[in-house]
Amino acid sequence: MKPFINNDQNFSRLYRLDNAANLYPVIRGRKRPGVFRVSADLYDSIQPPILQQALDITLKRFPGFSVNLRAGLFWYYFVHSSEQLIIQEDVSNPCKDISSSENNGFLMRVRYHKNRIAVEFFHSVTDGAGAMTFLKTLIAQYLTLLGHQIPHSQDILDCIELPPPEESQDSFRPFAEFSAPRKRQILRAYHIKGSLLPTHSLRTITGIIPIDALQIETRKMGVSITEYLVAAYLFTLNKIQLSEEPRRPLPIKIQVPVNLRHFHKTNTLRNFSAFVMPGIDPAHGIYSFDETLILVHHFMHFEVTEKLLRTQVAENLRTAMNPFIRIMPLFIKKHLIKTIYKYVGPSSFTSTISNLGVVKVPKIMERHVKAFNVTLGATRDTNVSCGLLGYKDNIRICFSRVIEEAHVEREFFTFLVKMGIPIAVESNQE
């Protein structure tokens, strides 16, 4: 995020949106909120006044999150807000769209319920890694106010220090490699069928899996946890598609976000991720799970490389840097992007799996935090999404959906159970 006006207080007042962030304000709406959530379950009940105090302190350390969205003549931009972000009680329908008329115009929410703290972000503000840094810092600040000594390590930021400018930078531009043109092939993918829930509803089912049990399987097959779960998801979705007896089965493709911080050293808290799309095409025949797994394993090794990711980022940037696009007024650009996105965006993949990796916190904080969770918003285009992370001894796989039927989750979790992996399940339908 590039600041274009600085004031004397050493933080920017207006911010440009980063390249990935530009898309979300255009496509946002009640049916496509562009909101995701990270949450943590503590061992003790939350004290709301202390949480509010902790939030007030933490938000000052994250000036890039304390923003309102405004529409300019050519692009959207963020304006710094010095209003207070008020904590809210948690609800049964998470990831609802964040309207600019509520919440003092903030593009994030902080919610609590019993022993849970949850933070919901509009995706323009940050990605999963930035959101997790914010949540961990907020919990650390909350625990500090309760009298615990939490060290500033494992991505927990010191709320007393001034925010360095690199935390607000758009890291896409230095990462992009423009020399190699690369065209992404856009093919229509299979979409999960089901009866849509009323607008603003989101059902979640979280599967809790012991890391050890999953690692036995992944080591046996010589693959990573992400590869194994993506393959299991592809295999499940293919089974569902074939059970519908389609005239022409479509390819199954999963969008897997890749955290670019693993490839380019940066402290940015803004969006900094790309994605790859492993998939199988049932037109070639019936894929066994082992075949699917091998395919995903090699695909990930081939695609998730610095060179290809740099080229992908460059390709995305090229559109935004096109002089015709740049001088086009926002009201025209908005409709153009929205129309293009509708027809080439969600139609090219079946679902999303976002792996936030293993969440690490200082030892002293582990005594207070029982679990972390990530929930992706689902839309009518991709009506089932999946977010996962590891913490302590467990992996939590959270499926969110906007359809009545839980057949995707059922197929996925029962497949893992059949592979000998024990699973405990929680749902917001309870």
Next chain:
Amino acid sequence: MSYCVNCGVKLNHNVSSCPLCGVEIINPADPIDQTAEKIFPQSRDVHKDSFDKSLWIKMVTTVLGLPMLLSITINTIFGNGLNWSLYVTGTLGIIWVWLVSPFLFKRSFMARSVVIDAVFLLGFLYLIEYLSHSQGWFFSLAFPIIGTFTILLLIIVILIKRKILKELHIVASIFLGIGIFCVILNGIINFHALRMLKLDWSLLVLIPFTAFALIAALLQQRRWIVEELKHWFHV
């Protein structure tokens, strides 16, 4: 802790059914504690409509009310009583009704506003006929045309509202409605002009539109086509 007999997954002890398959959980060794607090909140984040209806009504009233008052005042002071200003007032009044009536009701606003819009339009046209002294066209042309259009529209709106018409059946009913309306319109015009019931051009509209309606109704029978179209149009 209980297990789902269908899915084999472990469940919380206060869960009465499996969230994956819906099967009832019965475990005599670990009965469900109905009084236990749920781990997820029960309250919903209700959507607050960001569109301010009352502000909209006030703005439309002000923007249209000012020229209304102005024209009446000018006509009264500089003219011989109210004459031309009634046309201006009537036109602005109709625009006000069309812009405001959908926001006056919380429920079933479509059907009600269709009726209100039609009633006010008829009133306005009657006013024009009365003021212009060109009698004869209101009851033989305007009233039956607007009446037919309103009734057809009302039937479609009510059938959609009651979910009797869905997806491609809506498209079929619109095609059929246009065809029927053209036939009635043709009949009304010819009766007004020639004093006889004769259909000509409307048959050229009715035949293809009925064919389109039948195609849409037949496509509705194929679920996969409806799904494909839904994805294509992103309904």
